[in-house]
Amino acid sequence: MALLTNLPTDLLRTFIAVVELGGHSKAGAVLGRSQPAISLQIRRLEELVRTPLLMQEGRAIHTTPAGEALLSYAREMVRINDEAVRYFHRSDMQGVLRIGLPTDYAVAFLQNTLTTFLRQNADVELEIHCDLSRELHQHLRSDDLDIIVATMPSARMPYLSRAWVEQPIWAAAESLKLSHARPVPLGAHLEGCDYRTRMIEALDAAERRWRIVYTGPGISGLQNAVLNGLCVTALTRATMMPGMRELQQEEGFPKLEPLRIGLFYKHPRLSPAGLQLVSDLVAGLESVGSGVRPVPG
Known part of the structure; x- marks a missing residue:
């Protein structure tokens, strides 16, 4: 052999x-x-x-x-x-880790991973920064953040550890009645948000009128605006809430383009604590349901 x-x-x-x-x-x-x-x-x-x-x-x-x-x-x-190696050197787990997340991931499954990590590593402090993906990439390049989860404008990017596909879906309050004669009331994050871009492109392609009625940086405010019947928006299944329903293509809401999401970090600059958190995040990605599917980087 x-x-x-x-x-x-x-x-x-x-x-x-x-x-x-x-x-x-x-x-x-x-x-x-x-x-x-x-x-x-x-x-x-x-x-x-x-x-x-x-x-x-x-x-x-x-x-x-x-x-x-x-x-x-x-x-x-x-x-x-x-x-x-870290399994046999747990005493090295200390210091501050700066994590960058899109707002929907900050309140979804990664939140559980971060909470568990802190419980198991009492000497490590986490600083969480939520922003648009393009800003998170810039902060990582300038060493202002240690680890980020962000959307990927291209399939090959520096510092990529894991990539997966996320399928956005149209969300509205269960009680909301929509008329084809009126523009679709959209709720969205700030200009530059990938979900916002996909909603507008999908409605424009379907030649359906729309108008932005709610804009905000946080996921909770957007969820509340949807639940109160003010608007419809694009969410992931992880951020859908009781009282919401998914809008279908036969209702005039075309399927949204999927998003490619990545986990990024600079390996040479990460502390032992940072490398452990990366492993925990990778394990978290691989254990979630069909909404998040790891794919080759």
């Missing part, structure tokens, strides 16, 4: 750091190694996989197609390795 090649986690960790931090020098500063040592590790990894992994364009370093493929495996292999 042919011997399989082992990919050492220290080489994979270095590869992730070079890609995510944008260079050998920055990766060396975080990992405590010289630039020549980082370059040597990358060459050794390329020898093991028998293909170039990185290419340079000017001062920028990019992954080759093979490097992009390896990056997904590398992140998962290093995450599992670190999870195993």
Whole structure:
């Protein structure tokens, strides 16, 4: 039987750091190694996989197609390795973690994961920041946040750990009566919200008139506006509430385009507590129902 090649986690960790931090020098500063040592590790990894992994364009370093493929495996292999090590080093779990979430995820299933994590790790403090996905991505890039859950404008994005598909649905109060002769009263988050964009695009494509009657940043205010019969909106099944009903295509509400959601973090910059929370979030994603389905990143 042919011997399989082992990919050492220290080489994979270095590869992730070079890609995510944008260079050998920055990766060396975080990992405590010289630039020549980082370059040597990358060459050794390329020898093991028998293909170039990185290419340079000017001062920028990019992954080759093979490097992009390896990056997904590398992140998962290093995450599992670190999870195993943390099992035997629970005393390292401390510090502050800054988490960015869209408002609907802040009140849905991730809330349970975060609460459980805090109960099990009393020395860790969480700071939760809720915002539009585009703002969360910017905060992660500038190191103002450690971990984010956000929508994905493209299928391949930096710092992606997990991706899944979310299907928005039309929601209205059970008692609300809608007339085709009048514009659809819409409730939405602020300009730039992906749910808002999908509602407008769907109604425009169906040539159905609409008007925004409620705008707000928080999910609870939007839910209350729907329950009070003020408007209809797009929600996920996790944020539907008793007293609401799903509006159907035969009522003039076309199916909404699905959303691709991702879990993002910079592995080289995360503390042991942060890496543990990532593992807990991944487990939470994989245990929920059909509304959230992990898909390849």
